[in-house]
Amino acid sequence: MTSVRYAFTVMRVVLRSMWRRAEGRFSLLVLGLWLLVSLVSMFWTPWSLWWTDGYHVWQKPSMLHILGTDGSGADMVSWLMAGSRTNLLICVLTIVVTAIFGLLLLAAMLVRATMLAQMSVVVIDALISLPTVLLALILAVPFGPSVAVIVAACGFGYGLNLARIARPQALLVARSGYVEAAMSNGARASRVFLGHVVPNIRPVLVVQLSMSAGTVILAESGLTYLGIGVQSGVPSWGHSLATSVSFINVYPLTVLWSGLIITCVVLALNLFGDALRDCADPLSNAELRSIRQDGGAGQSSGEQQSSSEQQSSSAVLGQGVTRGSGQ
Numbered sequence: 057m058t059s060v061r062y063a064f065t066v067m068r069v070v071l072r073s074m075w076r077r078a079e080g081r082f083s084l085l086v087l088g089l090w091l092l093v094s095l096v097s098m099f100w101t102p103w104s105l106w107w108t109d110g111y112h113v114w115q116k117p118s119m120l121h122i123l124g125t126d127g128s129g130a131d132m133v134s135w136l137m138a139g140s141r142t143n144l145l146i147c148v149l150t151i152v153v154t155a156i157f158g159l160l161l162l163a164a165m166l167v168r169a170t171m172l173a174q175m176s177v178v179v180i181d182a183l184i185s186l187p188t189v190l191l192a193l194i195l196a197v198p199f200g201p202s203v204a205v206i207v208a209a210c211g212f213g214y215g216l217n218l219a220r221i222a223r224p225q226a227l228l229v230a231r232s233g234y235v236e237a238a239m240s241n242g243a244r245a246s247r248v249f250l251g252h253v254v255p256n257i258r259p260v261l262v263v264q265l266s267m268s269a270g271t272v273i274l275a276e277s278g279l280t281y282l283g284i285g286v287q288s289g290v291p292s293w294g295h296s297l298a299t300s301v302s303f304i305n306v307y308p309l310t311v312l313w314s315g316l317i318i319t320c321v322v323l324a325l326n327l328f329g330d331a332l333r334d335c336a337d338p339l340s341n342a343e344l345r346s347i348r349q350d351g352g353a354g355q356s357s358g359e360q361q362s363s364s365e366q367q368s369s370s371a372v373l374g375q376g377v378t379r380g381s382g383q
Contacts, residue, residue, distance in 0.1 A: 065347055066344065066347060069341070069343050069344050069347055070332070070335045070336050070341075070344065071084070072343075073335035073341055073343065073344070074331045074332065074335045077331055077334075077335075079327040079330065079331050080327070080328075080331035080332075080335065082323075082324060082327060083324040083325070083327040083328035083331060084328075085324075086320055086321060086323075086324035087321075087324050087325070087328060090140060090144065090321060090324075091144070093137055093140045094140045094141040094144045095141075096137070097137040097138050097140060097141050098141060101131075101133075101134040101137050101138060102122070102131055102133050102134050102137075103121075103130070103131035103133075103134045104134070105130070105134055105135060105138055105291060106130075107130065107131070107134075108128045108129040108130050109125070109129035110128075110129050111129070112125055112129050113125060113126070113127055113128065113129045114126070114127060114303070114306075114307045114310065115129075116309065117309070121133070123136070123309075123313050124309060124310065126296070126299060126300055126310055127299060127300065127303065132296070132310065132313060135291050135295075135296050136291075136293065136296055136313060136314060136317060138291035139291040139292040139293045139294075139295060139296055139314075140293070140317075142203070142286065142290060142291055142292040143273060143276060143292055143293050143294075143321075145203065146203055146206055146207060146272060146273075146276055146292075147269045147272055147273065147325075149203075149207045149211075150206075150207050150210045150211050150214065150268060150269070150272040151265050151268060151269055152211075153207055153208070153210075153211025153212075153215065154210075154211045154214040154215045154218055154265060154268050155215075155218070155261070155265060156215075157211055157212065157215030157218075158214070158215040158216075158217075158218030158219045158222070158264075159218075159219075159254065161176065161180060161215060161216065161218075161219035162218075162219045162222055162223060162226055162253075163246075163249050164176040165177055165180070165219065165223055165226075166223075166226055166227065166230050166249070166253070167245075168245075177223075180216055180219055180220055181220070183216055184213075184216045184217065184220055186213070187213075188209050188210055188213040188275060189278070189279070189282070191208075191209040191212060191213060192205055192206065192209035192210075192275075192279050192284050192285075193284060195208055195209055196284040200287075201279075201280075201283060201284045201285055201286065201287055202286070202287055203286055203290075205279075205284065205285075206272070206275065206276055206279055206285055206286070209275075209279075210268070210271070210272045210275050214264075214268040214271070214272070217264065217268075218261070218264045218265070218268070221260065221264055222257050222260045222261065222264070225256075225257045225260055226253050226257050229252065229253045229256045229257065230253055234252065235248055235252050235253070238252065258336075259333045259336075259337060262329055262332050262333050262336070263329045263330065263333055264329075265329070266325050266326060266328055266329025266330075266332070267325075267326060267329060269325045270321075270322040270323075270325035270326050271322075273293070273318055273321055273322050273325070274318070274322060276292060276293070276294045277293060277294035277297050277298070277318060278294070279294070280292060280294030280295055280297075280298050281294065281297065281298040281301070285298075293314050293317055293318050296310075296313075296314040297311065297314040297315060297318070300314070
C-alpha cells in the first residue's frame with residue numbers, strides 16, 4: 057500500500073468514525089457548511105454588500121431579505137455570508153501562527169541547556185499573564201485595527217498557552233528511551249523534535265488548536281466591538297454583531313442571527329477537536345488500528361518482495377558473471 061493511498065485510507069476511516077458520533081457529526085456538518093458558505097460568498101451573495109436602502113432599515117425577515125436588514129438597510133444574509141470568509145481567514149491564520157509560535161517555544165523549553173530551558177519557562181509564565189485584549193490594544197496603536205492585529209495578538213497568546221500545556225507530555229517523550237537512543241546515535245535535535253516529540257503530543261496539539269480556533273472567533277467579535285478588530289466596512293460576524301448590539305432591546309432579531317452563528321461555530325470547533333483526538337487515536341479506534349496493521353503488513357510484505365527481487369536479480373547477475381568468467 058503506497059503512502060498516499062494509506063493516508064487517504066486513514067483519513068476516510070477517521071472521518072467515518074467521527075460521523076458515527078453525534079458530536080462529530082454535528083461538528084462536521086457545521087464546519088462543512090461554514091466552508092461551503094465561505095466559498096460561495098466569494099462569487100455570489102443575495103445582495104451587493106454596498107446596497108443600502110435608507111427607507112427600509114431594521115426590516116423583519118421577508119421574501120426579499122430572508123434575515124431582514126440592518127441599521128443601514130443592507131441585507132443581513134449577504135453580510136453574514138461575506139463575514140464567514142473573513143472569520144475563516146482569521147481562524148486559519150491564527151491556527152498557523154499559534155502552531156508555529158507554540159512549537160518554537162516548546163522546543164526552547166526542551167533544550168538540554170538547563171539554564172535556557174528554565175529561563176524560557178519563567179518568561180512564558182510571565183507573558184502568559186498578559187490578556188489578549190491588552191496585546192491587541194498595544195498592537196492597534198501603531199498599526200490600527202485590522203485582521204493582522206487580531207491574528208498577531210491571538211496567535212501570540214494562544215501560542216504561549218499551547219507551549220505551557222504541552223510541555224509536561226513533551227518532557228515525558230523527550231526523556232523516553234527511544235529519544236535518548238536517537239540522540240546518542242547522532243540524530244539532530246530538530247529532527248528528533250519533529251519526528252518523535254511532535255507526533256507523540258499530537259492529541260494535545262489537536263485539542264488546543266481547535267480550542268484556539270473557537271476562541272479566536274469570540275475574540276474577533278469582542279475586539280471588533282471595542283473598535284480594535286476588523287476595519288469598518290470589512291464584513292465579519294463580529295462587525296454584524298457590533299453594529300446591531302446597541303439596538304438589542306428594539307430589534308433583537310438582528311443580534312440573534314450573528315450570535316447564533318458564532319455560538320454554533322465555536323461549539324462545532326470545540327467538539328471537532330475532541331472527536332478528532334479520539335477517532336485519530338489507534339488505541340481508542342479499533343478500525344484505525346486494524347488499518348495500520350494491514351498497512352504495516354503490506355509494507356512488510358512489499359519490503360520482503362523487494363528484497364527477494366533484489367536477491368533474485370543478484371543471483372541472475374552472479375550467474376551472468378560466472379558464465380562470463382567461464383567463457
